Amino acid sequence: YQAKAEGGGFRFYNPAQNRYTRQRLSTLQGLRRALGQGELLLHYQPVLDLRTQTLRRMEALVRWQDPERGMIPPSEFVPLAEETGIIQELDLFVLEQALREAQSHGLEFSLNLSARNFHDPHFVELAAHLLQQHPLGRGRLWLEITETALMLEREKAIHNLQALRNLGARIALDDFGMGYSSLAYLKHLPVDMLKLDKQFVAGIGNARDEAILHSVIALGHGLGLEVLAEGVETPRQLAWLQSAGCDLAQGYYIGMPSPSGSGGFAFQVPLGPES
Numbered sequence: 001y002q003a004k005a006e007g008g009g010f011r012f013y014n015p016a017q018n019r020y021t022r023q024r025l026s027t028l029q030g031l032r033r034a035l036g037q038g039e040l041l042l043h044y045q046p047v048l049d050l051r052t053q054t055l056r057r058m059e060a061l062v063r064w065q066d067p068e069r070g071m072i073p074p075s076e077f078v079p080l081a082e083e084t085g086i087i088q089e090l091d092l093f094v095l096e097q098a099l100r101e102a103q104s105h106g107l108e109f110s111l112n113l114s115a116r117n118f119h120d121p122h123f124v125e126l127a128a129h130l131l132q133q134h135p136l137g138r139g140r141l142w143l144e145i146t147e148t149a150l151m152l153e154r155e156k157a158i159h160n161l162q163a164l165r166n167l168g169a170r171i172a173l174d175d176f177g178m179g180y181s182s183l184a185y186l187k188h189l190p191v192d193m194l195k196l197d198k199q200f201v202a203g204i205g206n207a208r209d210e211a212i213l214h215s216v217i218a219l220g221h222g223l224g225l226e227v228l229a230e231g232v233e234t235p236r237q238l239a240w241l242q243s244a245g246c247d248l249a250q251g252y253y254i255g256m257p258s259p260s261g262s263g264g265f266a267f268q269v270p271l272g273p274e275s
């Protein structure tokens with residue numbers, strides 16, 4: 001029996017797997033409800049300009065305020081949304097919400113686009129439509145895309161980037177250094193900024209990580225791009241990045257993601273005179 005079952009490709013009933021499936025289904029139903037009933041909201045994390053010591057922009061990060069489970073972080077629902085296609089609705093919700101909230105603050109802002117959406121021509125069309133409806137916000141909008149997203153179907157990716165850029169959005173390569181992009185490819189990409197992954201910042205103090213950071217900052221500048229370091233958690237990391245010529249920084253030490261889109265952040269670091 002056993003051998004035949006395995007050969008035939010069917011499996012015995014597995015209670016643990018069943019529980020897992022049920023849990024996913026209930027998360028999925030909850031997520032559908034969350035989108036319909038306004039349980040999703042944006043937190044914003046400040047980005048510090050290291051050259052002027054001023055607030056430069058803020059990144060919108062989605063949160064799910066579940067009436068029973070409380071605040072749920074994106075790591076617990078974005079992957080599932082990506083697998084099930086709900087991510088299109090989710091990212092469009094975030095885009096529209098951020099564009100709307102931008103009417104009450106004069107700052108630049110960024111948001112994250114899932115790789116899956118980025119390759120869907122329908123999504124790009126809908127996103128372009130939203131940008132056209134919000135002319136005031138779109139010139140201050142940055143879209144964060146991971147390098148892995150751009151590696152698949154490169155020609156199409158470049159075309160989509162151009163379309164969004166032509167409408168006023170600027171593009172940041174998120175988690176830079178973690179994906180598989182080749183340096184030869186980078187020169188063809190219409191991007192405006194590199195966001196160094198927090199793993200490298202965590203390695204400040206280690207000679208190898210510092211060598212990588214120095215190289216990527218030089219690479220970015222050589223290509224005419226701004227370089228932002230993510231995940232700054234200590235004053236020492238901040239000082240190192242500043243002296244290494246990094247342009248921008250973001251992290252818990254500088255400011256936590258918070259519900260306010262109005263720019264009322266609690267900064268850890270002293271800001272310059274302009275702010």
Ligand code: C2E
Pocket residue numbers: 045060061062073074075078090091094111112113114144174175198230231232233250251252253257
């Ligand atoms: P990401 O875009 O790379 O965002 C940075 C993540 O690092 C955020 O986690 C942020 O809260 C966290 N972070 C900020 N400063 C620090 C720090 O100093 N130390 C450490 N250890 N972490 C820090 P969050 O908000 O949980 O988001 C996780 C990921 O979920 C994001 O990574 C992004 O890939 C994705 N995500 C967030 N919002 C959206 C969205 O609206 N749409 C899509 N498709 N993905 C989203």
Ligand code: MG
Pocket residue numbers: 059111112144174
């Ligand atoms: Mg991001």
Ligand code: MG
Pocket residue numbers: 174175195197230
């Ligand atoms: Mg990142």
Ligand code: MG
Pocket residue numbers: 175
């Ligand atoms: Mg990330």
